[in-house]
Amino acid sequence: MDDLLRVGVITTTHGIKGEVKVFPTTDDARRFDDLVGKEIFLIYKKEAISLHVENVKYFKNIVILKFKEYNNINEVEMFRKCDLMVSRENAVKLEEGEYFICDIIGADVVDEEEKYIGKLGDVMETGANNVFIIELENGEEVLFPSIPDCIKKVDVENHKVIAHVMPGLM
Incomplete structure (x- = not known):
């Protein structure tokens, strides 16, 4: 499952024809349009179930999906709170300087003089x-805003983040 990227979480069912409401966890909810007819994975009880998106609708900040494999509310009720994932092949294409958050978790964080600060534990x-x-070596955590004044470079290839330690951050 390391090659899968989360694009949403099923919140509840919608109607009686097997549709589900999805809270998108991607920057652009409209990216679901590109998934019609493509494979998507539903994580249910730690297993990846292969599904195909048949239809996409939007309502406010929610995406409503219909899977080709399910046609009844009773078949999809158990999928509440399940993650929806896509393969990297079906992920959005990244622009120069963009990255997937999962690709930098655990990266070494250093300052501009290459002095080790800690590991990137998560991104809020x-x-x-x-x-x-x-996460600092002593077990404490510090928060760095991901702004150009603070995070100077994210090097996905070398799994390293170069940060400027602004006064008051540590």
């Missing part, structure tokens, strides 16, 4: 900008 997604949660 906020409305304004992401926040990098960096």
